[in-house]
Amino acid sequence: MSVAKRNTWQKDAVKHALGESKGFVSAQDLHQVLRAHGSTIGLATVYRALADLANAGDADSLQSPDGQLLYRACGTSHHHHLICRECGLTVEIDASRVEAWADEIAKEHGFGDTTHTIDLFGLCRGCKGSK
Amino acid sequence: MSVAKRNTWQKDAVKHALGESKGFVSAQDLHQVLRAHGSTIGLATVYRALADLANAGDADSLQSPDGQLLYRACGTSHHHHLICRECGLTVEIDASRVEAWADEIAKEHGFGDTTHTIDLFGLCRGCKGSK
DNA sequence: AATCTTATTGACAATCATTATCAACAAGAC
């Protein structure tokens, strides 16, 4: 049970690039950013690295309203997001109240092993003005 | 400003089939069901009819965890869902508490024109047992 | 340091859901 994961510059690059990004980014976006900075990393590798980060708890993932997967670096604490449709600005929300609500509802209906998708989309102060 | 929408048996068929379906269904699913019942309706038409129903408020749509769009007939009142990952059983939830919370959070951060995605996934009583 | 094992990479093909195209069709107005 020793050899399992290996450290590569590719994984570091993805992790670092994700950390630099402001809001949520798609794998495609991140790949282009890396390429633009001279990296020769492959697209498939970016997808794999992001998936790894996500289920290692080092990144958050969610689906944008048009269906693509977006990622974002994050701490380990569970939380949700308020995201600007225009500029991608993301605000982290502590949603303890909703957590409790979700669990309660689920239990109430006999459901177990529940997960939830809770995301808010809107226009931030800046983007609201420019319309 | 008179001629805008036309009534076709295709739209009726989709609406009816959606009504018959228990939980959430994908456009592909619905198309297969219709075909199985002898209809010659085209796939693209099912997609269009579902999209129409959705933004006319006659159907709910959401993204399954693996990214495809699912639809379900519904009344007009705004609500959310608790869905079984295994069998698709869907429970409608009155989420007035969450609505309020979502609006409050958004306002608090200066966001406007907000929408939200709130869905709960889990295992229903039946499917929990059979594992 | 040389070697060996095998996790990982990356170019490319393959999937798969959804959308666009466009000629043929038909709903509803006249």
Next chain:
DNA sequence: GTCTTGTTGATAATGATTGTCAATAAGATT
């Protein structure tokens, strides 16, 4: 019945994501 034009459906196109597989390179072992 005729005409206008919204609608259909077969098919191609798109686009994100995943699978394939030979080549590469981490890290363990000598």
